Amino acid sequence: MRSLPPLNGLRAFEAAARHLSFARAAGELNVTPAAISHQIKALEARLGTPLFRRRNREVLLTDAGQALLPGVRDGFDRLAAAAERVQSREAVGALNVSVLPSLAARWLVPRLARFHARHPDIDLRLSATQNVVDFSREDFDAAIRHGRGTWPGLRCDLLLRDEFFPVCSPSLREGPLPLRTPEDLRHHVLLHDSAREDWRLWLAAAGIGGIDLSRGPSFNDGSLLVQAVVAGQGVAVGRRALVAGELAAGRLVRPFDVVLPVDRAYYLVCPAAAAERPKIAAFRAWLMAEAAEDEG
C-alpha cells in the first residue's frame, strides 16, 4: 500500500512550476492565486521541504522543486493518457450489445455483414435475450429494446416504428381456402404470440367479430412465429420489423390491408454518459441508417 502525496497539491505545483507563476497557474486551473499559494504551502509542509523560492516578482523552483517536477509531470501524463484512452476508447475492440432474440434473428443478424464491412475494427458481440439489461450491473455498451423510449438515465434513439398486420404464406392465400376477407380467417389456423392478444387487438381494429381466438398454437418468440408462418402453418399477426424481410423476399404476403398501429417501437439505448463513445456512436449511426432505409 503506497502512500500518495496530496494529489491536488501536486496539480497546483505542476502548473505553478510550468508557468513559474502562481497567478498564471491559478488562471490555468480556474482558481485564485491564493488557492495555489495554499495548496503549494500544504504540499511543502507535507514533503518537508520548500519547492519554490519566492522572489519578489517571480517564483523559482528550489532544488527540491526541480527534483520533484519531472516525476510529477510524468505521473500526470500517464494518468491523463489512461483516462483519455478510456474516455474516448478507440473505435476498435469489443462492443457488447443486448438485443431481443426476435429482432436479432429477423432483422439484425441478416445485416451484420454490412456492419462488419463498414467497421471491420469493431468486434460486435450480440447477446440475444429477453432480459432488460441493467447497465450498472452488466457489462453492456448498448441494447435494443422494445418500448416507448422512456427509460430514465439512458440515451434512447428510435430505430423502427412498430405496427401489426396479418401475414401468411403465398401458398396459403392462394390455396384451396383462399384468404380474401377477414371473415375467411374462420377457415384457417391462427398463430399467436405468447400473450395471445395480437389477434384480438387486430380484429378489434379491423372491426371484425365472431372469430374463435382460442384456436391455434402460440410462440414465445417472434422469430419462431414468423418461421411457422413462412412454413405455411397458419396466419399470424406480424410485427412489421420482423416480417419485412420475408415480405420483400415474397415468402410472406399480406392478405389484408388493415394495420394495427402501436405506440411502442424499437429503440437503441445506452447509458447517457456513454452515448458519444466512438464505438457506440458508430454502431448507432449505422443502425439508424439501416432502419431509415428499411422504413423509407
Add this chain to the structure above:
Amino acid sequence: MRSLPPLNGLRAFEAAARHLSFARAAGELNVTPAAISHQIKALEARLGTPLFRRRNREVLLTDAGQALLPGVRDGFDRLAAAAERVQSREAVGALNVSVLPSLAARWLVPRLARFHARHPDIDLRLSATQNVVDFSREDFDAAIRHGRGTWPGLRCDLLLRDEFFPVCSPSLREGPLPLRTPEDLRHHVLLHDSAREDWRLWLAAAGIGGIDLSRGPSFNDGSLLVQAVVAGQGVAVGRRALVAGELAAGRLVRPFDVVLPVDRAYYLVCPAAAAERPKIAAFRAWLMAEAAEDEG
C-alpha cells in the same frame, strides 16, 4: 494544457480495483465504503463509462476498468516515487548552509575535510554571510546562527556555548611590556569588534576601571580580529569558539583567567519541517559531535 481526470476519484478507483471490493478499498483509504461508492460513481460519470460491474457480493472490473487500471497504477507509482525522492531526498547531493563568516573561517572550514571524509556523497555548499537567511525566500537547507536559539518555526540545536576572554600572541605577553595583570593593558593596543563593546563588558566583569577604551582599531569581522591578534598587533577580547583553534596551536595565549559569560551561543537551525531530511540530519550529527569534542 492537459486535462486531468478527478484525481481523488482515480485514487478510490485504484484501491477498489486492487481489492475488488469497495469496503476493503475504504478500509485502506480510511473512509467509509459509501465514500468510495460516491467517488467511483463520479469518476464513471466523468469518463462516460462504467468501470465496475456491481454483482451482489462482489464488484468486477468492466473492460473499461481493466483498460484504465494499469495506466492509473503506473501514474500513481510515479507520483509516489517522485514525492518519495523529494521527501527523504537521498543523503547525496547539494547541502546549502549559510554560516557567519567568522565562524566559517575560524571553526567550520578547518573541519570540513573531516566532514567530507565522513560523508563523501554530500556536497556541502557554504555561504558565508552576515545576513540572517529567510528559508522561505532563499534556497538554504540550514544555517548556523548566533543568538539565543529562539527562532520561531525553526529547529534549533545548540552547537557552541559562547564566552569572551582576552587573548594575545605569546610574543606579546612575554615581550618588553609583559601582560601579567589587567592593569598592564594600559601599555598595549586594544583591538575591538565593530560594536566596541567587548572590552567594556569584560573589564566590567573583571572589575577593572581606568582603561581608555577609545584607543585601538576595530574589525567588522571576528576572523580578521583574530588574525590581527595572532599577528601580534594587540590584545583582543576573543570569542571562545573563534580562538580555540589558535589557543590549541599555541599561536594565542590567555593572559588572564577572567571569563565573560554570555547567554548567546551558536545554533544550527533549519526549517522544522526539514529537520529530519537525511542530509540535514547527517550534517547536524557531525556538527554536534565536532562541537562536543571542541567543548569537552
Add this chain to the structure above:
DNA sequence: GTCATCAGATTAGTTTTTCTAATTCGATCA
C-alpha cells in the same frame, strides 16, 4: 526620492466537495 504597480502571503470567512450515518436492496447461505 516618491508613488504606482506587481506578485505573492496572509487572514478570515464562505463555498464546494467529500464524507458519514442510517437505511434499503438483492442475493447468498445457513
Add this chain to the structure above:
DNA sequence: TGATCGAATTAGAAAAACTAATCTGATGAC
C-alpha cells in the same frame, strides 16, 4: 425462512478548498 453480506442511496455533517480583502516588499516610472 431468516440472517448476513456488500454495495447503493439519501440527507445531513465535516472537511477541504477556495475567495475576497488586505498586507508586504521589491521594482520601475516620473
